[in-house]
Amino acid sequence: MGMMRCPLLPRCGFFLCAFFLLTEVAAQQQVTHSVLRKETAYGIAKSYGVDLNALYDLNPWAEGGIRKGDVLRIPMQPNASQEVDPPSAEEDVRQPAVLPKEEGAGLERDWVPTEEGAMTWSDRVQDVPRGRPVPPTWSLDTVRLAVFLPFFTGRDSLSRQEARLREIAEDCAAGIRLALGDDQRLGAHLIVRFLDTGLDTAGSLLCAPEDLVGMGGPVHIAMGPLKRSQFFEVREWPGMERAVHVALTDLGSRLAEGRQGVLMPYSQVSARMEALAAHVAMRHSGERILLLATGDIRNLDAEAAFRDAWLRHAAQDSLLVMNEVEVASRGLGALRDSLSDVRRNVLVVPGGKANRSFAGVLQTEIQLGDSLDFVVYADGDWKKFDFLDPELRERIGFTVVDGGGVLPDSIMGAAMDSSHFCLARELVALRGGPAGSYGWMSHDVLRDVLAWTVAHGPDWPVDLAQGTRLICNWNRAKNGRYVFDWKATDGEDGGLVNEAVRLLRQEDFKWLELNQQDSEASTSPY
Structure with a gap:
C-alpha cells in the first residue's frame, strides 16, 4: 500500500514562497534613517521624496514627535531605481510652512538668498500631503x-x-x-x-x-x-x-x-464685541435689545463691531431684535422714550473710557426708574468706574467683556492657587513697587x-x-x-x-467669569 500524498502541501508551499517574496520586496523598498538634531518628520519625508502620511503609517509613534537618535523606516517608491542619500548634518533643517490651497497642492515658502546677498522669502507651488497637526519638535537649544x-x-x-x-x-x-x-x-x-x-x-x-x-x-x-x-x-x-x-x-x-x-x-475691540454679541444673542433671543450709541469718535469702532457681529447672528435667528438709540452724556431723553415698563430692558453699551460721563447719567436714569427691569452689558472699562453703585450693578446683572488685566474674584478664590501670589510678590520686588x-x-x-x-x-x-x-x-x-x-x-x-476674551458678571458683589458654555465666542481656556 503506497504513501498517500497530502493535497494541501503544494498550496502551503506556494503561500510560503509568496510570503517570503513579498517580505523581501517590502524590505527592499524600505531604508532606515537616524534622526539628526533639529530634524522634523516633514523635512525627512521631503528629503527622501516620500509622502508624510506614508512615513507616519510606517512609523506611527513618530506622530507624537521625534528626537535626535530615533530611527525611522523610510518607505521607498516602488519604481525607485536608485538609492536616495539621506540629508547631511550640514544641511539646513529648517522646514517651511505649508498652506493647503487645493487638493494635492500647496504653497511652500523658502528662505533663499537674493542677488544682493540678503535673505528673503520665495514662494513656489508644489504637491504636498494632506494637512496634519504638527507636534512640537523642540528644535531650539x-x-x-x-x-x-x-x-x-x-x-x-x-x-x-x-x-x-x-x-x-x-x-x-x-x-x-x-x-x-x-x-x-x-x-x-x-x-x-x-x-x-x-x-x-x-x-x-x-x-x-x-x-x-x-x-x-x-x-x-x-x-x-x-x-x-x-x-x-x-x-x-x-x-x-x-x-x-x-x-x-x-x-x-x-x-x-x-x-x-x-x-x-x-x-482687540472686534473680538470683544463679537463675544458680547454672541452672549447677548444666546441669552436674549426673542427680547428687544437697545444698543446705546453715544456717537463719540472713541466709541465708533466698538459700536460698529458690535453692530456687524449682531447682524451676523440675526441672519441666523429671526427672533433677534435690536433697536439703536442715540444717547449723550447730557441727557437720556431718547432712551426714556424707548424704555418699557412691562418687559425687561436689555441695554448694550459698547465702548470704554469714552463712556465715563455717560455711565453716571445712565446710573441716575436706572435709579429713577426703580420700577423697571434692566439688564446692562458694557465694555470691560465700565468695571473700573468706581462711582457705579455696587448694589445697582448687582440688581441689573451687570455684565462686561474684557481681554484680561485683572483677575476675576471667581479665579482668585477657587481656581487660582498660591503660585499667582508668589509671582505677584516677586514682581513687586523686581520693580521696587507695583x-x-x-x-x-x-x-x-x-x-x-x-x-x-x-x-x-x-x-x-x-x-x-x-x-x-x-x-x-x-x-x-x-x-x-x-x-x-x-x-x-x-x-x-x-x-x-x-x-x-472673557465675560464677567457681578453676582453676590463679586466678579464671576462666565464659563464657555454661556458664550460660544468665549475663547478663554479657564
Whole structure:
C-alpha cells in the first residue's frame, strides 16, 4: 500500500514562497534613517521624496514627535531605481510652512538668498500631503531675545511724556526679568540683550543696530519698542528679519497687518464685541435689545463691531431684535422714550473710557426708574468706574467683556492657587513697587511666546497665519493675568492678534467669569 500524498502541501508551499517574496520586496523598498538634531518628520519625508502620511503609517509613534537618535523606516517608491542619500548634518533643517490651497497642492515658502546677498522669502507651488497637526519638535537649544525699552539712560531731566514712558519701561522690564527667571522650565539657553530706545538730547536713539551684533546670531524674539515709529524702525535692523516681534503697548491690530511675525497681545475691540454679541444673542433671543450709541469718535469702532457681529447672528435667528438709540452724556431723553415698563430692558453699551460721563447719567436714569427691569452689558472699562453703585450693578446683572488685566474674584478664590501670589510678590520686588498691567502683560506674553518659539521655532507665527495646525501640548501657565489665543489678522501675509476674551458678571458683589458654555465666542481656556 503506497504513501498517500497530502493535497494541501503544494498550496502551503506556494503561500510560503509568496510570503517570503513579498517580505523581501517590502524590505527592499524600505531604508532606515537616524534622526539628526533639529530634524522634523516633514523635512525627512521631503528629503527622501516620500509622502508624510506614508512615513507616519510606517512609523506611527513618530506622530507624537521625534528626537535626535530615533530611527525611522523610510518607505521607498516602488519604481525607485536608485538609492536616495539621506540629508547631511550640514544641511539646513529648517522646514517651511505649508498652506493647503487645493487638493494635492500647496504653497511652500523658502528662505533663499537674493542677488544682493540678503535673505528673503520665495514662494513656489508644489504637491504636498494632506494637512496634519504638527507636534512640537523642540528644535531650539538657544533662544536670542532682544528687548527694546525707553530707559533714557544718562538723562536727568525728562518731559512728562518721557517720564511716563520710562515708568512703563521699568514695569515691562520687571515682568520680563520675572519670566526669564523660569528659563530652566524651557530647557533652552537664553541670550538676552536690553536696548535703550530712549532719545538723547539730539533726538537720536540711544541704541543702534550694532548693538545686536554681540548676540551671536539672528534675533529669535524681540519685545518693544513702545512707540509705533520706533517699532517699525527696529524691524528693519539686520538680524531682525525672522524675529517674533511682540508689541508691549496696545498699538492696534493694524500694527500686525501685512507684517509676518508681529504679535499684538492685547485683545482687540472686534473680538470683544463679537463675544458680547454672541452672549447677548444666546441669552436674549426673542427680547428687544437697545444698543446705546453715544456717537463719540472713541466709541465708533466698538459700536460698529458690535453692530456687524449682531447682524451676523440675526441672519441666523429671526427672533433677534435690536433697536439703536442715540444717547449723550447730557441727557437720556431718547432712551426714556424707548424704555418699557412691562418687559425687561436689555441695554448694550459698547465702548470704554469714552463712556465715563455717560455711565453716571445712565446710573441716575436706572435709579429713577426703580420700577423697571434692566439688564446692562458694557465694555470691560465700565468695571473700573468706581462711582457705579455696587448694589445697582448687582440688581441689573451687570455684565462686561474684557481681554484680561485683572483677575476675576471667581479665579482668585477657587481656581487660582498660591503660585499667582508668589509671582505677584516677586514682581513687586523686581520693580521696587507695583508693576501694574504692563508688568503682567510683559511677563505673561513672554512666557507664552518662549514656549511657542522653543517648541516650533521662530517661524511659528507665520505657520499659524498660513493655517498650519501646530500642536501646543506643553503646560501653559495660568498663574498670570492674561490668556492668549493667537489668530491671523490679515490672512497668511500678516501677523497675529490675541483674540482671547472673557465675560464677567457681578453676582453676590463679586466678579464671576462666565464659563464657555454661556458664550460660544468665549475663547478663554479657564
